[in-house]
Amino acid sequence: MSAERLVIERLGARGEGVAWLGGRRVFVPYALVGETVTADVDGDHARLIDIVDASPLRIAPICPRFGDCGGCAVQTLRADAYAAWKRGLVETALANAGLKLGVAPLVDAHGGGRRRVAFHARFDSGAAHVGFMAARSHRIVEIDACPLLAPELGGALNAARAIAVILAARGKPLDIAVTATLGGLDIDLRGAGPLDDSETGALIAAADAHDLARLTNHARLVALRRAPHIDIGPATLTLPPGAFLQATQSGEEEIAARVLKATEKAQSIADLFCGVGAFALRLARRAQVKAYDLDAAAVAAMRAAAQAAQGLRTLDGAERDLFARPLNASELNDFDAIVFDPPRAGAAAQAAEIARSAVPAVVAVSCHAQSFARDAAILLKGGYVIREITPLDQFRYAAHVEIVAVFEKESRRKSAKRRLLG
The missing domain is CATH 2.40.50.140 (Nucleic acid-binding proteins)
Structure with missing residues (x-):
C-alpha cells in the first residue's frame, strides 16, 4: 500500500x-x-x-457515519449533480450494451424513507455488534440511527440489538431483516440456525418488550402478536416472512403508477416475477391478470389478498420458475400486455420469449441497470421499440437505481400508422 x-x-x-x-x-x-x-x-x-x-x-453529508458506514456511497454530491450521476448509470449501461436510447430525468422516490432494512450482527468474545457493513469490508459499523429509514422503523435498531444479545453465545454471523407493516415491525432472522427452548423463550419475551408484530427465524414462526399487514392498492395483504417489497412506499407507488398507465388499454395482463402482487393487485381493478412467481408463499399471500378484496376482476396466481421455465411466446400471445420485474440477475430467457411474442405492450421493471440493458437489447432485437425509460431513486445515496421502461411491438405501431394514413 x-x-x-x-x-x-x-x-x-x-x-x-x-x-x-x-x-x-x-x-x-x-x-x-x-x-x-x-x-x-x-x-x-x-x-x-x-x-x-x-x-x-x-456538500456536507447528512450522516456523521458517512465515510465509515458502507450503506451509502454518495452523500456529499450536490443534488443536481447527484441526479445526473444516477441517471447516467442507466445511460452508461445502455451504451455498454450497444444501445443509444433516451433516458428521462431521475424521479425522486425516497418519500418518507426506507420501510425495510437489514442489520448485520457479528460477535466478539460474546459481545454483540449490530449495524451495517463498512464499505468493501465485513467489519460492522455500529450505528445509533439511520436518517434514511422511515419513521415506522424507529424501534428497529433497539429490537435488533436485543435479539443479537440473546443469540450472542452462538457466535454466528446474523442478519436481521426488519420491515415496517401496518401491524408493527416484522423481523426475520437469518444465520442463527435452529433455536433451543431457552433462546426461543427469550426471543418471545423480546418480541413482547419491543412490541413486534411478528418474529421469525429462517421464515419459521417464533412469535406472532399482530398480523404483519400492508396495503397494496385495493387489497390488504399479510406478508410472508422475509418477503420482498420495494424499498420505499413511494417507490412502489411511483413504479405502479407507470405500470398502470402503460397498460391502461389492456384487458388481459401477465405479471411475471410478481412477488406479493405489488402490480397485479392494482392491475386487477380493471383487467384480468395472471401472475407468476417462483416464491410459493408470495403467490399464496397475493391470492388470499385478492380473494378478500372488493371490486377486483380475475387475478390468478401460479407458482412457476420463470428462469428454468419461462412462459413461451405462444402462452404470452394470450395477453394484451406483459409486466415483468425480475431480480437483479434480470430475465434473459423470459425476455427472449417475450421478444418472440406478438404482445403489443411490455413494461420492464428493474433494479439493476446492466441486466436491464441486456434484456432491453433482447426485446429490441425481437421487434420492440422503447416508448420511455424512467429511472427512479428509492435507494437514496446508494449506487442502485430502479428503472421502468415501456416497450411497444413495432409491427403494431406500423399497423396503427397505416390505419391513420388510410
Missing part, C-alpha cells in the same frame, strides 16, 4: 471516484469528480486520506 496523489475523472457504477495511476484505474470511495486527493492505494482500490482540491459540487 502506498500513498498517492490522484485526480478523480469520474464516478463509477458503485459511486466511487475513478482515477488513473500508472496506466490502471484506481477506485477511491467518497471522492468526487474533478477532485485532487491523496489516498492509500492497494491494487485497484484506495482509501481516501485527504482532499487536496475539493469539487465545487461537494
Whole structure:
C-alpha cells in the first residue's frame, strides 16, 4: 500500500471516484469528480486520506457515519449533480450494451424513507455488534440511527440489538431483516440456525418488550402478536416472512403508477416475477391478470389478498420458475400486455420469449441497470421499440437505481400508422 496523489475523472457504477495511476484505474470511495486527493492505494482500490482540491459540487453529508458506514456511497454530491450521476448509470449501461436510447430525468422516490432494512450482527468474545457493513469490508459499523429509514422503523435498531444479545453465545454471523407493516415491525432472522427452548423463550419475551408484530427465524414462526399487514392498492395483504417489497412506499407507488398507465388499454395482463402482487393487485381493478412467481408463499399471500378484496376482476396466481421455465411466446400471445420485474440477475430467457411474442405492450421493471440493458437489447432485437425509460431513486445515496421502461411491438405501431394514413 502506498500513498498517492490522484485526480478523480469520474464516478463509477458503485459511486466511487475513478482515477488513473500508472496506466490502471484506481477506485477511491467518497471522492468526487474533478477532485485532487491523496489516498492509500492497494491494487485497484484506495482509501481516501485527504482532499487536496475539493469539487465545487461537494456538500456536507447528512450522516456523521458517512465515510465509515458502507450503506451509502454518495452523500456529499450536490443534488443536481447527484441526479445526473444516477441517471447516467442507466445511460452508461445502455451504451455498454450497444444501445443509444433516451433516458428521462431521475424521479425522486425516497418519500418518507426506507420501510425495510437489514442489520448485520457479528460477535466478539460474546459481545454483540449490530449495524451495517463498512464499505468493501465485513467489519460492522455500529450505528445509533439511520436518517434514511422511515419513521415506522424507529424501534428497529433497539429490537435488533436485543435479539443479537440473546443469540450472542452462538457466535454466528446474523442478519436481521426488519420491515415496517401496518401491524408493527416484522423481523426475520437469518444465520442463527435452529433455536433451543431457552433462546426461543427469550426471543418471545423480546418480541413482547419491543412490541413486534411478528418474529421469525429462517421464515419459521417464533412469535406472532399482530398480523404483519400492508396495503397494496385495493387489497390488504399479510406478508410472508422475509418477503420482498420495494424499498420505499413511494417507490412502489411511483413504479405502479407507470405500470398502470402503460397498460391502461389492456384487458388481459401477465405479471411475471410478481412477488406479493405489488402490480397485479392494482392491475386487477380493471383487467384480468395472471401472475407468476417462483416464491410459493408470495403467490399464496397475493391470492388470499385478492380473494378478500372488493371490486377486483380475475387475478390468478401460479407458482412457476420463470428462469428454468419461462412462459413461451405462444402462452404470452394470450395477453394484451406483459409486466415483468425480475431480480437483479434480470430475465434473459423470459425476455427472449417475450421478444418472440406478438404482445403489443411490455413494461420492464428493474433494479439493476446492466441486466436491464441486456434484456432491453433482447426485446429490441425481437421487434420492440422503447416508448420511455424512467429511472427512479428509492435507494437514496446508494449506487442502485430502479428503472421502468415501456416497450411497444413495432409491427403494431406500423399497423396503427397505416390505419391513420388510410
